[in-house]
Amino acid sequence: MSKTLLYTFLISMSMLPCYGQDLVYQIKKTNIPIKIDGVLDEAIWEQVDVAHNFFQYFPNDSSEAESQTEIRMTYDDQFLYFSAKMYNKSEDREYVVPSLRRDFDGSQIDAISFIFDTFQDNTNAFQFGVNSYGAQREGMMAGGFGGTSWSWDNKWYAEAKQYPGYWIAEGAIPFKSLRFKEGKDQWNINFFRQDSEFGEQSTWNKIPRNFSITSLAFTGILQWDQPLKKPGSNISLIPYVAGETSRDYVNDNQSGPESKMNIGGDAKIAISSGLNLDLTVNPDFSQVDVDQQVTNLDRFELFFPERRQFFLENADLFSNFGHPYYAKSFFSRRIGIVRDTVSDPNNSRVIPNKILYGARLSGKLDNNWRLGLMNMQTEALEDINLPGYNYSVAAIQRKVFARSNVGAIFVNKQSFDDLNDNPNFDPSHFNRVLGFDYNLATADNKWVGKTMYQQSWDSDTLDSEEYAHALWIAYKGRKWEVEWAHTIVGDNFNAEVGFVPRNGLFRIENILARNFYPKNGIVNFHQTQLYLETLWGDTESSGQTVKSDQVMSINEYLQFQNTSEFSISLGKRFTYLFNSFDPTNTDGQPLPADSHYDYYYVWARFDSDERKVFSYSVVGQAGQYFNGNRYRLGGELSYRIQPIAAFNINVNYNKLIMPDPYNNADLLLIGSRIDLTMTKKLFFTSFLQYNTQAENFNINTRLQWRFKPVSDLFIVYTDNYATMDTNQEFNLQEKNRALVIKLTYWLNL
Template identity: 75%
Template sequence: MSKKILYTALLVIFFLPSFGQDMIYHIRKTDSPIKIDGVLDEAVWEQLDVAQNFFQYFPSDSSKADSQTEIRLTYDDHFLYFSAKMYNQSEDRDYVVPSFRRDYRGNQIDGISLLFDTFQDKTNAFQFGVNSYGVQREGLIAGGFGGTSWSWDNKWYAEAKKYPGYWVAEGAIPFKSIRFKEGMDQWNINFYRLDSENGERSTWNQIPRNYDIKSLAFTGVLQWDQPLQKPGSNISIIPYAATEINRDFEDENQSSADSKVNFGGDAKIAIGSGLNLDLTVNPDFSQVEVDQQVTNLDRFELFFPEKRQFFLENADLFSNFGHPYYARTFFSRRIGIVNDTINDEIRPNKILYGARLSGKLDNNWRIGLLNMQTESIEDINLPSFNYSFAALQRKVFARSNIGAVVVNKQSFDSPNDNMDFDPDHYNRVFGLDYNLASANNKWIGKASYQRSWDSDSIDVEEYAHSFWLAYRGRDWRVEWAHTLVGKGFNAEMGFVPRNGLFRIENTLARNFYPKKGPINFHQLEATLETLWGDTETTGEQVKSDQLVAITENIQFQNTSRLDLSLRSRFTYLFNSFDPTNTDGQELPADTEYTYRWFWARYGSDQRKLFSYSIVGQYGEYFNGKRFRLGGDISYRIQPFAAFSLNLNYNRLSMPVPYNSADLVLIGSRIDLTMTRNLFLTSFLQYNNQAENFNINTRLQWRFKPVSDFFIVYTDNYATMDMNQDFGLQKRNRALVIKLTYWLNL
């Protein structure tokens, strides 16, 4: 009987029928020219099928949308064309748009988005969007749960115009800008609209609102009138030229500014219609914005996401192996930087060249290959390293997949005098992953196993394992997760903040949908997370951390949000630790602490020109007290300017002889968008914990699609003098001028 129950449960998990895939759009080819101008005066638009009768997603998901939308699609040998007509509730209204900057984000904006799952795997898709001012955005959806990477760029065309009672978007997407299998006559698609007038969000194919509006489990079908053909040669060359002037004022050996000129570039080559080969020679990533600083009260390394364009297409195939926060197999930000243990700093390590092949072999198989070479650094006797990655993934069941990965980091240089860098060093990791996503999106999960080998192997627990399973129904969400990271597991191309770890996390949440009143949705959530680790002295495994949290999340009808949480944490210190991270007296090793606090956050209606969020925390902290107050305020003069100020203040009151501290982090951003092609962004950050004041200003002129001219200025100051009084001491300064050009062959 127990076996029958088990088999039945497995069938329920893996083979539940898909919900809502009943919408079909029949697309027909056109021979008529279409001008992308937001004016639907071409006769062909009146001859096409119409995707209409959109469903409401927010504030409810049980009725048709109040503000309806009509979408039409057609194509020729080179482009996929779309037109969208968005009706309003009133004849004359204001539209919400943050700026003219490309890749706009947020649920408060008036915009239309199109999702194309070109291989019908319901886990990966291309997303294209246009707002009411004609600003474009494009991104990649990976994993099937709705998350989009907006850092991906590609060449396509769109315009928008406003009319009494409605607005229109019109676009042309080159077939060369997307990947698809030649000979297919169906794609999965969906469209969703954001309407600020009533805070409404709507979709063409209906999606339950307890899932992401971009969830690929709920898509319709795009039925082509004939099988698609390969769009011809698809090669893009993206050369760059850059000059940089920099000065390190803390380096006594650098008495004047250094300057250098760099040339290099990337190439994107389509292999068939489903694979993409990325090549790079002497890459330069200077146009990437600086990472936002944080107040660090953690004992372990912090995680920052990848933003570099070369690593983004099919990024999930590379970055999703292992556990995302405790044992990630591959983390591309490890390539191009090195820990300089001689000078105790993180510094860039020049990438000489790289190649990356990724994409679909067919509807079921995906492949990812990468090889990159960095140069040696003579002043610290750092050898050059070669980074290699190979992954193969197979789709199974409705939306799940299983994959295998091998990564290798290896040096080839002759011996040197730096004991921190072995000239014959290598590090290798093999991993297996199973990613579960049921057809109806109710069951999701992941199981992974990894094994490492390296030249400094200690031959003790050189493995990591994780498992996660979640049920996400309309009313209930239940999750179980456990993670094990062995003492000797070493993934130098990955992200492993701590070793000798065993972790269990359980979550239970109940969703509520009030039919009346100002609250649209609220959720009560309980979480229990426990970690065990090995002590340094005896090697005995003990409970090192435990978090108990009760959280209430409230979504209001006007799109504002309130989150409240009561939390209790237990911490056992394996090593001595200063809880303020200010180099003060450390709490002794082999001591334990239990502390409780209250946390709250409120975010206002983002549709308003003035919006804000505020976060507060008060309670115990190790053997002291912690008070936190933070948040941000934003104001926009749409569509030309947006101003924001972020503040995070922590008051840590610790008993003598330990340090008390007032930690202040202030960041401001000024975003000026004079046109859809000319942008000026200035980002200022002050962090008294790091004793650093940073300025980053970037002027960008997009003189052609995906072709840019940048001027980037960066300045860093130490904010304390030798007497620990506030003052600005110059640290380093850089000016970069860069030109990139996207050329299609």
């Protein structure tokens, strides 16, 4: 297929008529005060329109919901109010709620969620949820495929109360917490309910099961009785003060504990009803959850998602450019860390690089245009002659046709510091990336895809192979799913503020899947999938292009009526090593460069019914591994004391048996999490991780008191121990320790 025919096809798919806007909710303004308490005793709730007759999404999507729901909404000058009445099949039942923590997660709990596509672009939306104990969650949806980032935080109010045969949620969302266009009289909306009694999921506007329950291709209309007005000045200040005491036992064992105080904060300024300016000065991220460790048997860098609050609103506008795994234009986790090019001769030591300030302007200009501008400045590390860097990002996105968009991004990294004694620092050095994306999403959501092109250049430009390109196209039908993708990353493509784990590759990926929906029996849904991925690259020794990696597998996925799941995969891998590599990642004898390996494996996983107080998952793998064998057994156990406590332990054990002279390895990773939610305002989390591959034992505990909406006191304790001594015998040795107390306050002006 020629490029001209391909792009013609993509455009024609984008222009298909819009689906799923069958239902309309008429909302009217009220002057009656509403108390948010889960008790519907205000007269207005008897006078407003009712959204009811919910449709089943799971276990079937061909009938009305067994447990019905009624939604009512109204508004005044400051708030959008909602109430939801969730009926049960039985009067006396136990609700499934793992904890009272904000931003709860899980598909098998009792909750009601509201989706507001305020610009009616069918690709971006806000989601607000309340569970049966009144815990809240809020998130931002982007891209139109149904994914939600729960890290976005904002101020709103909700309560829930349980009654015989039903439960009620009531809430108030300030218009200042939303982004919308002044003068509009319509939004796109949908509601979905999770009911644990029968494992049922249901929606107001019907959504086919082969799409996400939060798909923005299938929404109703929220019809306002008058055009919306700008909610007035919208400025929020979020100052913080933090005290920290820490000690590094490895690099500075004699100096004793070090104490410091940090003061800084953020500001949110609404430039318009859709465009927001975020400012930060001396940001502190000490309260952010630690990354969950993994056993790394890969040759390339692993990807860990962004968790820092400042980078999360409209994050997709910056971070979704490029390929998500092979060539991301911008990866915000590159900001705030730097490689030590002075004291570490291998350039492998990564150290924190304090952010001095940052600004981000992002949001909607109108129904079709989105804009993102960001600038961040980090501090110079004068004691080791590492400079501070300035990071600038500009992104723009235009909606085209029903749900597709085109966009461009520009990323610049350079230092404005003067020359110092660091021989690796060149004040004239810069790195820049210019990228273009086209994201396809047809109105009926059956065709999705993406094509992108990126070009990098810097002061050390090599004038060739400094580009990356990818194309992905997928058909998501009810019975059949077909995907094609190819990716090219040039030898010299360099995105220093992006994520590019490997250069010089050409990749093709193909997927063919058949979906089945049994009418009877214990299996609710199953899918059979054929998968093929092949990568090519140029060898360093000869410069010839050879096949470097290949995965061929047949995969089966089953979902049962009780919501448990089972997956199994039979596969074959091929690997050609361009460089020597120790497959155990334990600094043993490496396999030689220019060697290649074929190996077969079987992989399986089972996840039990999460509605039970005790739930578990088990994963196993057995088969060949390079020139040896790999056996993996892992799993997770979860137990909850509802709704105040949840206990979790996960184990991952890998046994690698390699022929002489290569290392055998027994790699064990154990993590445990204790989550206590004494109230909806007081939370305690303890997270332990033991990793034999990294020879590290980590303790992270966090106490959070939300004394006012979005205002918190955090007490965070972190401890890291080395687990092996110089004789490679188990011996806990202190590496570093820190105690942080942080107070944040959200102030609306």
